[in-house]
Amino acid sequence: MASEFKTRLFVETDLAAGTAVSLDGDRAHFLRNVLRLKPGDRIALFNGRDGEWSAGLAELGKRAATLEIGDRIRGGEDEVDIWLAFAPIKRARIDFIAEKATELGASVLWPIFTRYTVMDRVNLDRLRANAIEAAEQCGRLSVPEVRDSVRFEEMLDQWPAERLLICCDETGGGAPIIDAVRDLPAGPAGLMIGPEGGLAKEELDRLDKTPNVCRVSLGPRILRAETAALAALACWQAAVGDWREGLRSI
Amino acid sequence: MASEFKTRLFVETDLAAGTAVSLDGDRAHFLRNVLRLKPGDRIALFNGRDGEWSAGLAELGKRAATLEIGDRIRGGEDEVDIWLAFAPIKRARIDFIAEKATELGASVLWPIFTRYTVMDRVNLDRLRANAIEAAEQCGRLSVPEVRDSVRFEEMLDQWPAERLLICCDETGGGAPIIDAVRDLPAGPAGLMIGPEGGLAKEELDRLDKTPNVCRVSLGPRILRAETAALAALACWQAAVGDWREGLRSI
Numbered sequence: 001m002a003s004e005f006k007t008r009l010f011v012e013t014d015l016a017a018g019t020a021v022s023l024d025g026d027r028a029h030f031l032r033n034v035l036r037l038k039p040g041d042r043i044a045l046f047n048g049r050d051g052e053w054s055a056g057l058a059e060l061g062k063r064a065a066t067l068e069i070g071d072r073i074r075g076g077e078d079e080v081d082i083w084l085a086f087a088p089i090k091r092a093r094i095d096f097i098a099e100k101a102t103e104l105g106a107s108v109l110w111p112i113f114t115r116y117t118v119m120d121r122v123n124l125d126r127l128r129a130n131a132i133e134a135a136e137q138c139g140r141l142s143v144p145e146v147r148d149s150v151r152f153e154e155m156l157d158q159w160p161a162e163r164l165l166i167c168c169d170e171t172g173g174g175a176p177i178i179d180a181v182r183d184l185p186a187g188p189a190g191l192m193i194g195p196e197g198g199l200a201k202e203e204l205d206r207l208d209k210t211p212n213v214c215r216v217s218l219g220p221r222i223l224r225a226e227t228a229a230l231a232a233l234a235c236w237q238a239a240v241g242d243w244r245e246g247l248r249s250i
Numbered sequence: 251m252a253s254e255f256k257t258r259l260f261v262e263t264d265l266a267a268g269t270a271v272s273l274d275g276d277r278a279h280f281l282r283n284v285l286r287l288k289p290g291d292r293i294a295l296f297n298g299r300d301g302e303w304s305a306g307l308a309e310l311g312k313r314a315a316t317l318e319i320g321d322r323i324r325g326g327e328d329e330v331d332i333w334l335a336f337a338p339i340k341r342a343r344i345d346f347i348a349e350k351a352t353e354l355g356a357s358v359l360w361p362i363f364t365r366y367t368v369m370d371r372v373n374l375d376r377l378r379a380n381a382i383e384a385a386e387q388c389g390r391l392s393v394p395e396v397r398d399s400v401r402f403e404e405m406l407d408q409w410p411a412e413r414l415l416i417c418c419d420e421t422g423g424g425a426p427i428i429d430a431v432r433d434l435p436a437g438p439a440g441l442m443i444g445p446e447g448g449l450a451k452e453e454l455d456r457l458d459k460t461p462n463v464c465r466v467s468l469g470p471r472i473l474r475a476e477t478a479a480l481a482a483l484a485c486w487q488a489a490v491g492d493w494r495e496g497l498r499s500i
Binding site: 092096099100103104105137138139140176177178179217218219220221222223224227230231232234235237238239241242243244 | 429480
């Protein structure tokens with residue numbers, strides 16, 4: 001299984017045997033009052049760099065907690081590298097994208113403002129908090145990087161030349177996702193999901209002029225943006241990602 | 251596209267040219283106060299049997315509305331036949347399963363109580379309402395059938411012999427979903443997702459003794475039940491369902 005510990009916490013600090021990690025009041029409260037842990041109990045810590053470590057609760061006060069780090073349980077294996085760029089949507093649905101994309105192994109979450117995006121801002125702290133909570137729960141050794149939001153054109157300017165951009169196209173112009181993904185050249189990739197209203201014509205034209213872009217279709221029904229994001233990630237993981245070889249350690 | 255009309259309503263009554271359909275107060279309120287429609291406006295109606303029909307708003311009062319049915323816009327094409335059996339989970343997450351499974355084309359939603367299922371009841375009316383709303387939004391011509399909940403053992407007893415049961419197995423015992431689904435024999439199938447705690451040993455033993463069962467894996471991370479349901483449906487649709495040939499009419 002992903003971890004032998006039910007309770008896993010993401011921390012920012014370095015992790016090494018014999019060192020101590022301090023938690024702030026919110027997390028101390030969570031350990032004490034929600035999980036009802038006591039000094040001496042053991043949990044797992046990870047920071048996205050050093051793998052997963054067992055840690056014993058040394059002190060558990062009202063405003064802070066201290067954990068003493070023991071053994072490394074799992075190493076920092078390579079995780080799959082699949083980005084997800086998406087147009088911000090309403091609160092519950094964007095929370096959902098952050099949580100589910102994390103469970104499905106996205107390495108980067110990148111909010112993109114397109115012409116038909118209804119929302120005019122995105123709460124990056126909230127996206128990060130949802131991603132951290134999901135990473136703790138699903139057994140990942142990392143948390144997806146949440147990038148600062150940019151406009152669609154800026155995204156294309158900033159998109160690395162060697163990274164394939166797989167754009168989920170609700171106009172039906174793309175190839176069925178499973179065929180497209182199966183035929184992908186090896187190398188880094190990212191998925192992009194437009195807003196509920198789709199991409200504007202000038203955005204689609206701009207996409208067509210961008211190298212290393214592939215447009216895919218997600219079937220005949222009109223999927224909500226968050227459904228499309230999830231479905232595309234699941235298909236990518238199943239066809240070319242880390243679902244292929246069955247259960248691995250991450 | 252799935253429909254030329256933005257507003258689609260599911261109704262139970264038969265649909266035929268020249269006939270009239272009455273809507274109750276809730277739906278009349280929705281058309282008048284939420285969508286701000288007026289007499290003369292046109293919407294689409296479907297009932298899961300007769301395809302999709304254009305209809306004109308003849309009367310729109312406070313307690314009722316009458317629609318006059320015009321032409322059939324789309325026929326009652328065959329839709330894919332994929333069941334989803336799942337252990338009931340908490341309210342927002344089960345709402346989510348109903349909505350997303352409908353968008354992803356599930357034909358049957360079947361709540362199953364397993365040994366480790368935490369919930370002890372399920373609101374079938376709420377499941378149906380969520381499925382109807384999602385079907386209206388995503389352009390389907392049908393609404394998934396919501397079956398009465400049963401215990402896991404009853405599900406196995408009632409499961410049709412000719413229908414493959416694809417069980418998403420979080421113990422890692424199954425084949426990667428994409429390989430398993432690709433190699434499926436032609437014929438009807440259903441996906442089953444267990445509760446967050448997984449299936450009990452005796453339930454897995456019972457599954458192993460059941461003919462026409464295939465256990466599949468959804469990768470190395472621990473997916474929440476609703477994520478697993480969505481991911482499995484998306485992979486099935488992409489690999490052998492109606493996403494294969496790109497955009498169709500349903």
